[in-house]
Amino acid sequence: MTDQQPRDVEDDLGGTQTVIESGSPQDQKATETTVAQAGGELRQASLWSDAWRQLRRSPLFLSGAALFLVFAVMAVVPQLFTNADPNVADLSRSAEGPSGEAWFGYDIQGRDYFANVVHGARVSMAVGFFTVLGILTIGVVVGALAGYYGGWLDAVLARVTDVFYGVPLILGAFLLLSTLSNRGVPEVSLALMVFGWMTAMRLVRSTVVSVKDADYVQAARALGASTWRILTRHILPNAVAPVLVYATITVGLIIAAEATLSFLGIGLQLPEVSWGLQINSGLNRFRDSSFLVFFPSLFLSLTVLSFILMGDALRDALDPKLR
């Protein structure tokens, strides 16, 4: 079967392609092999300390982490960044441009735009984390089952995975969300999970397959350890490194996907404060007040960038072959 196919190519970008426009199975397969090998048979302890030593010296990782910290704090305590109340509206100053008083100007409702853009960090982060948490849960469960038991179960799960791979992420989530009339953070996260779990599943599955016959696993089995214990204690820890790399990058891509859906008018709904919605609304004034599109776009891109930088650096650090 093709998902076992060995590829002698490593791609630095890893899973990045996969989520935004939901790349072909090819890229994902390539990612799995790379990342799985990265985690694979290495001595875990030295892997992590080596990685940490390398990360501390990586300017890309440090800038990514710094950006991430800024936006994470912004999501949790937006008040630290702005004194203005994002809800105070005055139509008489609708779409007024940036000034000393209001750094980002005012939105169409006449609300302080800086305050609103800052408050937009929360839903983006929330969707990103919830979705990836869900993706990992599905991925680990389904991937472990398929990899460990193999046989017909593996074959069936592989076909199910193929079916979901057949529907590009944005398209699938777009259709699914259009069937829901109330779309908040849980609904959008769910839609992105439904069409986004497959790579995590294959990642976990290939790790499980690669180590389930290893000597130490055989030994544990001979000693009478339960399947649960073998999986959680001996097999899955091998998947932590590749999954961590994958998850970091995916948070960023899911945030971008949420903004895309909200921008298309089929993601989050007002009065939720979201960068995608702000961009969507600013679009009508694009010719006259382009700042309404510019500021949320900037924040959105920087947030995504922070995750990609961290994920890239993390993979380099965890993959000794690239050094």
Added chain:
Amino acid sequence: MARYIARRALMTIPVLIGASFLIFWMVYALPGDPVRALAGDRPLTPAALAAIRDEYNLDDPLLIQYGKYMLGLLQGDLGTDFAGRPVIDTITQRLPTTVRLALTAIVFEIIIGLTAGVLAGVRRGSYMDNLVLVSTTVVVSIPVFVLGFVAQYAFGLRLGWFPIAGLSDGFRSYILPGLVLASLSLAYVARLTRTSLAENLRQDYVRTARAKGLKPSVVVGKHTMRNSMIPVVTFIGADLANLMAGAIVTETVFNLPGLGRAVFDSVLRQEGFVVVGIVTIFVFFYILFNLVVDILYAVIDPRIRYD
């Protein structure tokens, strides 16, 4: 090999059926009554409702509807929209725009992506290499629709080099959307080329060639490029179907009357048959291109064996 191809091809059949049913199911779970919305704020008489529903099989249970749809599909009949227009007409009319857009994007991918990748891969750690690394990271981080606005603002509104939206300017209308659509894959191609090239340059045969005193340009151009290009070429092939699906965002941003835009409009208008028809086409392309690429890969690269 033949057995592999046959098995691989057979395997796509349940996937195609599964994916199309998934789409069909989602579309027909849409809330509200699409027929009802046809008449706007006005009441449609119950008799009229009955007639329309019957015509579109909306009264049948989901599985029967799906069965009837697939039967029609096999005979090339994708149903009609509510204006009575065959969906296949909408598709054939809009397909050229989407294909042109995807091809423009592929051209950008090849020209820019390959060039950047080779420049970076030849000398790892150089200034050029870092530049390519950083810029591809940035490009990947900017959501496609945001990139679209930046392009519209800079090249359309400020500089006026290209039309902001629409197809009013012939070939030039495709340049901005094509570039934007290509951006992500372009960054990917650049990185893939870079790694693949660097990997091959470390191989023994390259060392031998260098030792023989061949010029570096010959080493890279003649010996290494061909091997390095295998993954890149297969990626680009598989990406074509990807780009067509990605068109939903690009065509909406740039207001191009292609299939992506049609899906978007049809979802809003609850034109179920149009949505199912186009998305099914996308998914067919997507799965088939991947099948072809997988097979090609097996043919090109002798190192991979199948049995």
Added chain:
Amino acid sequence: MRNSARKASLAAITALALALAACGGDDDEDSSDSGSGDNGDGDTGEPTGGAFSTYISEPQNPLIPGKTNETEGGQIVDTLWTGLIKYNNETYEMEFTGVAESIEDSGDAQTYTVTLKDGWTFHDGTPVTAQSYVDAWNWTAYGPNAANNSYFFANIEGFEDLQGDVELTEEGEVIVNEEPESEEMSGLNVIDDLTFEVTLSEPFAIWPLTTGYTAFFPLPEAFFEDEDGFGEQPIGNGPYAATGPYQPGQGMEIERYEEYAGDNPGNADQIEFRVYADENTAYTDVQAGNLDLSDTLPQSALGSGADEFGDRWVEYPRGDVTMLGFPMYLESLQDERVRQALSLGIDREALTESIFLGSRTPAQSFASPVVDGYREDACEFATFDPDRANDLLDEAEADGAFDRSEPIDLWFNSGAGHDEWVEAIGIQLRDNLGIANYSLESIDFAELLDLREQQQMTGPFRHGWVLDYPSLENFLGPLFKSTATPPSGTNDVFYDSSEFDDLINQGDVAGDPEEATALYQQAEDVLCQDMPATPLFYGVNQAVHTENVDNIVIDPFSRIDLAGVTVNQ
């Protein structure tokens, strides 16, 4: 490539048009009987000739009068047909400048005799007769034909017999218990070739006024022979005839019908309807001079467009009103003081200025300014007066009829650009009236309509109405009469006032139009006290055009009078 093909075809049309204009010069078209037919066209003399192109988006229905209820197809159909009566371009009153010589009331406002002018023909040369009308109306009304405009004939005697017995289950499934008994309404009787009699099921004094709309256009025999082909290349009786079938995604070309019997033949020789998938492209094409006329402008053009186009930017009132409907079945909206207060708490001026950038005008009446009997300041509660609003709300709250600490739900249909103004209203109600918060419930249009009908609204909802005929009554009866509740009617605020019903019914049977108008105005006064909805704003029809064309007039139905457009040679 596509563009150059367009240019080439345009050049070809222009050349053809010039040739035709030369031939048309010695045409013995009699324009002396134009009489009082000044439709605001500017000049009613010789056609100016020439050719021009106009924007259209893909029609959503076959081009059959009974099926076309949207602006896109409506624009084409209205140019290919002329109705029984026409509406004046400036006063919007009815004029007998169409096919009807007269529509006589037999005295009870229930039976009308329609007399047609002689000499009208369809584009295929067959005469327009009384039968052409009766057949067309019966076809549209016949349930199984599923014509969108069938409801226009619901007040004709025998309409029920054409519907059959159809049941709607709770799940929205349709069960056909019985096929329709008849294919012809008993209320339509052909007297002779040019006369037919219409009997309504109830008296309706302004019925003749309603007959100008698309739904009432006649159909030639050719239609009944090939309905599908007709839907692509319709054969009408109007100033222009189709030269070929409608090409999906591209458009349609029409030419002046030289045998046209009406008073105002078309000016231009040829008109091209050009399909655009989006209004942005059309707008830039007008800017660049590639397209002569577009009446659907992108939101983003509203800020700067008027300055840029100057006198090539035209605006006309649209015959619509957008309201906030108050579901009368809701506990929290039972007290009229609450509804009045909510209405007083909205600053309409700020909405139209800041959110719509002047593309809407504030409404203080339930009716559109285009109808006879419209009063600019009909409703005292449809003004902005936060102090008075708070007093009323305080009183209501003291009586336990309202609770400001409960958030208010605002319902509207998603994906149609309503988000911003509905949110602005939410903010205004919160800030001006001290209501705790607002929640925006945006759902798909079809679902919203269903929920409205099923009394599932949990707060005020967006309520839009576009006129069927230019009469005050059209903005009142269909929306607020207690007999017009769903599923058969559109009173989905479920307003029920016998006082209001009586006044409308009296108006319907009134002896003359002025008396009717006075009664309808009294009915509106009742509404303005009860406020089952609050008027918010009116639409504005906007269009831009090139130097190539002039005399752009848009009617309240948002359709350009294309026959009146002149081409500058």
